[in-house]
Amino acid sequence: MTATLEVRELRKQFSVGRPAIDGVSFSVPAGEIVVLLGPSGCGKTTTLRCVAGLEHPSSGQISIGGQVVSSPERGIMVPPRLRDLGMVFQSYAVWPHMTVRQNVVYPLKHRRIGRAEADRKVDEVLELVGLSEYAARPVVALSGGQMQRVALARSIVYRPQLLLLDEPLSNLDAKLRLRLRDDLRLILKQTGMTALYVTHDQAEAVVLGDRIGVMRDGKLLQMGTPDEIYNRPADLFVANFTGATNELTGILVEHGGQFGVVDFGGGQRGEAALLQRLKLGEKVRVALRPENIGIGRQDGGNLFPGRVMARRYQGTQTVYDIELFGVRLEALELGTAARHEIGVETSVALPREGCWAYRDTGPASHN
Numbered sequence: 001m002t003a004t005l006e007v008r009e010l011r012k013q014f015s016v017g018r019p020a021i022d023g024v025s026f027s028v029p030a031g032e033i034v035v036l037l038g039p040s041g042c043g044k045t046t047t048l049r050c051v052a053g054l055e056h057p058s059s060g061q062i063s064i065g066g067q068v069v070s071s072p073e074r075g076i077m078v079p080p081r082l083r084d085l086g087m088v089f090q091s092y093a094v095w096p097h098m099t100v101r102q103n104v105v106y107p108l109k110h111r112r113i114g115r116a117e118a119d120r121k122v123d124e125v126l127e128l129v130g131l132s133e134y135a136a137r138p139v140v141a142l143s144g145g146q147m148q149r150v151a152l153a154r155s156i157v158y159r160p161q162l163l164l165l166d167e168p169l170s171n172l173d174a175k176l177r178l179r180l181r182d183d184l185r186l187i188l189k190q191t192g193m194t195a196l197y198v199t200h201d202q203a204e205a206v207v208l209g210d211r212i213g214v215m216r217d218g219k220l221l222q223m224g225t226p227d228e229i230y231n232r233p234a235d236l237f238v239a240n241f242t243g244a245t246n247e248l249t250g251i252l253v254e255h256g257g258q259f260g261v262v263d264f265g266g267g268q269r270g271e272a273a274l275l276q277r278l279k280l281g282e283k284v285r286v287a288l289r290p291e292n293i294g295i296g297r298q299d300g301g302n303l304f305p306g307r308v309m310a311r312r313y314q315g316t317q318t319v320y321d322i323e324l325f326g327v328r329l330e331a332l333e334l335g336t337a338a339r340h341e342i343g344v345e346t347s348v349a350l351p352r353e354g355c356w357a358y359r360d361t362g363p364a365s366h367n
Ligand SMILES: Nc1ncnc2c1ncn2[C@@H]1O[C@H](COP(=O)(O)OP(=O)(O)OP(=O)(O)O)[C@@H](O)[C@H]1O
Pocket: 014, 015, 016, 017, 019, 020, 038, 039, 040, 041, 042, 043, 044, 045, 046, 047, 200
């Protein structure tokens, strides 16, 4: 049976340093995949280990399938083996002296499942992860991606109520990572399992997650669908971390509900989407995706005079450095031709839907 995971006001303070998790709340509805996304050290693994029961939280409550498995306040700490979880880690946790089949059947032996049924379950799961032909092979004779499939098969063969995955693709080479990433979502969806997946890779989060939670410094900044995270980031950090890497600073001078006007100085003004509650006269930072900057365009929103400072041709796309009233922005154009010459003065269009104004909370919001 697949189950709902509830995490309420979770905190973890190790003996040294600031809290690794600082009041995190979220839930994973039964059958959904939730991805926790954030930079190194933001508390992803610690959160996962608390859910698994491998780490003692300092406070807060964790429930799986309606049962409270952890609540320091109430003296509850259900041990990991009684939480009915599957886990997949970054390193290939397979037994090297066994075959694929022996690895995958192992958890069933512990659960006193009959031989015939165990064989059937193993066949089924090997088929699911695409390893049927490799059943008899020693795992040491597999590629990294195949070993990770074995690890996955072994953690889902007994159909735990919750699957926890900690950066399972990060040891694989780039091409394999993309393949397994796409496969993983299909596999998880076919099993209908509830899954909590952590990664620092935004592309992985978008492909895999039904919902994504963005974390920073032990806090959960935003939890939403990939569409919400990408098109309505709650703050500047979420915007930056998911690819809106350009920033313009200014003052909010007009407020019209969803959109407002920002004065960038030097007589330059433009419209921006207001994704936070902002006051007139407030200092703001406007985040922009490189792919939303239209070089040489006369239409498509706010128009400013700019100059092409540099270009990096990358085969199927070209990245440009554009100077816009003294600020350097990175712009990206798809296509196999680099269309703009270095040094040319050109108009630059910034669509107002793609200009996100946030409160200016001080220095260094970049990740
Ligand atoms: N056993 C420990 N003792 C003290 N501090 C710890 C311990 N484990 C983790 N931390 C600290 O807790 C914070 C969160 O660590 P965690 O491993 O959860 O980060 P993460 O988001 O998984 O990072 P990464 O992407 O690098 O795996 C870090 O600042 C880390 O140094």
